[in-house]
Amino acid sequence: MNWHIPNDLSFEDALQLTRTLVDAMVNEQLKDSEIEEIVTTLVNSENGARGFFVIYLTSELSLADNPTQSVVNALKTSPNIVSELLVKNLAMSSAMSITHRRNDNEEQAQNSEQVAQRNCNLIRLANLEIINQKLEELKQTINNNQGSYQGFLEKWQYDEEQKQTIKKNIENI
Structure with missing residues (x-):
């Protein structure tokens, strides 16, 4: 999958990208470094960060209950x-x-x-x-x-x- 994230990311696009990201994380289709890079790019803009948190924090999956170090590292890049x-x-x-x-x-x-x-x-x-x-x-x-x-x-x-x-x-x- 192409993870190009546009600079002018809309909130709706961020929601969709994060849904795709969460699915890929659950299915172990990404390396930690790839997850970190994608989340870093998402949280670098307000729309991206809002979209990420909406999907990640409200997911029915347990992914957000035990965040990986790659997710935590990515969040730190945009304090x-x-x-x-x-x-x-x-x-x-x-x-x-x-x-x-x-x-x-x-x-x-x-x-x-x-x-x-x-x-x-x-x-x-x-x-x-x-x-x-x-x-x-x-x-x-x-x-x-x-x-x-x-x-x-x-x-x-x-x-x-x-x-x-x-x-x-x-x-x-």
Whole structure:
């Protein structure tokens, strides 16, 4: 398969590329170095990184439960994009688990918790100082009802219970 990834990668293309990548990873059709190169290219743009995380973190496959070193290495190559997305994904999946439970959708709540867990795992494995800084900023924004993530929290209209769940997940890292 030709893994040429265009510089102007759309979100939709990133989703499709990541689906193909995940299938190839599961079927052991790629060397670790190839996986690292493809993921590095994907996370080098916001659309690519968003698409990668959407598919990788929500997959029904257990691939994201135990990320390979090649995936972790690739994530480290784009610390600014990756850190922002991992922090926001953690917040969103944590908050959505509460929303799904309120709507009596336990299966979706568990899926959101799984995504949050996978996010936490990637954050730990990447072990980037910028991620820790952003997690601290998010926690302080929740504590003080103001800060660099206030617009993000207001945009998604997270209530107090959701914010406390986000904070608890940050503290568990």
